[in-house]
Amino acid sequence: MKAEQIIYKYKQAKKVLFEDVSFRLHPDKINVLVGPNGAGKTTLFDCISGILRPQAGNMVFPRMDDILYVTQSVFFSPELKGKDFLKFIKRIGNQPASSQPLDYMKSEDEREKELLLKLWDLKIGKMSVGERKWLFIMMLTQIERELYLLDEPTSGVDPTSRKRIFNLVNHLVARKKTVVISTHQLNELLHLDCHMIFLHKGKIRYEGNIDKWLEMHDTDDPDHAFDLATSL
Numbered sequence: 448m449k450a451e452q453i454i455y456k457y458k459q460a461k462k463v464l465f466e467d468v469s470f471r472l473h474p475d476k477i478n479v480l481v482g483p484n485g486a487g488k489t490t491l492f493d494c495i496s497g498i499l500r501p502q503a504g505n506m507v508f509p510r511m512d513d514i515l516y517v518t519q520s521v522f523f524s525p526e527l528k529g530k531d532f533l534k535f536i537k538r539i540g541n542q543p544a545s546s547q548p549l550d551y552m553k554s555e556d557e558r559e560k561e562l563l564l565k566l567w568d569l570k571i572g573k574m575s576v577g578e579r580k581w582l583f584i585m586m587l588t589q590i591e592r593e594l595y596l597l598d599e600p601t602s603g604v605d606p607t608s609r610k611r612i613f614n615l616v617n618h619l620v621a622r623k624k625t626v627v628i629s630t631h632q633l634n635e636l637l638h639l640d641c642h643m644i645f646l647h648k649g650k651i652r653y654e655g656n657i658d659k660w661l662e663m664h665d666t667d668d669p670d671h672a673f674d675l676a677t678s679l
């Protein structure tokens with residue numbers, strides 16, 4: 448899966464957003480899209496998923512039906528309960544909707560089971576950000592697709608929820624699925640087998656291992672490297 452020489456400009460915008468975006472997704476690692484606010488990460492996800500059509504370039508990605516795209520603003524009524532969401536997702540996957548909470552879960556982790564039991568009867572509007580993100584991602588990643596795009600899945604979540612979300616993402620990679628996430632928390636990438644794609648000022652400025660990227664910037668602090676990379 449790859450993008451070559453993508454050019455994209457929003458109709459209303461004065462300037463081109465992507466002047467030459469090329470990258471390749473790694474099939475066996477978590478692909479991580481990184482870049483400053485406004486660099487175009489969400490726009491790139493929209494292009495990959497087929498929601499937006501670039502004005503030029505070559506995109507080699509699965510068709511829309513084979514992509515699961517979890518945007519930052521997945522909207523479900525805050526009045527719905529956890530169980531309503533879980534049953535709904537099963538039904539759209541043409542699978543039977545069980546009334547047993549643990550039937551919805553693949554993990555054997557006792558704390559996660561406990562969390563699911565708590566969220567089962569809780570309204571979505573009353574869940575914390577981390578609880579809601581974990582529940583959504585846990586369930587949505589059970590839908591079979593070739594490519595999964597997760598826009599900032601760990602923003603606003605505590606280290607435990609973040610670990611749980613990365614476990615879900617790692618399971619996808621282990622199942623030979625291609626995954627792309629975006630994040631601003633670069634420290635979380637240090638212990639991850641990831642393929643970093645760095646978008647800045649309309650181009651991909653780096654693609655590869657995070658350790659090599661840190662070496663290039665002569666630092667072991669990813670936030671410092673980010674600061675240096677975006678000041679160019």
Ligand SMILES: Nc1ncnc2c1ncn2[C@@H]1O[C@H](COP(=O)(O)OP(=O)(O)OP(=O)(O)O)[C@@H](O)[C@H]1O
Binds near residue numbers: 459484485486488
């Ligand atoms: N519909 C639109 N019309 C015009 N400009 C837009 C539109 N949507 C987004 N933009 C602009 O495109 C640029 C990229 O936005 P995008 O949301 O893709 O960035 P991002 O990298 O995901 O940002 P963040 O890290 O803040 O989430 C921004 O300058 C934004 O204002």
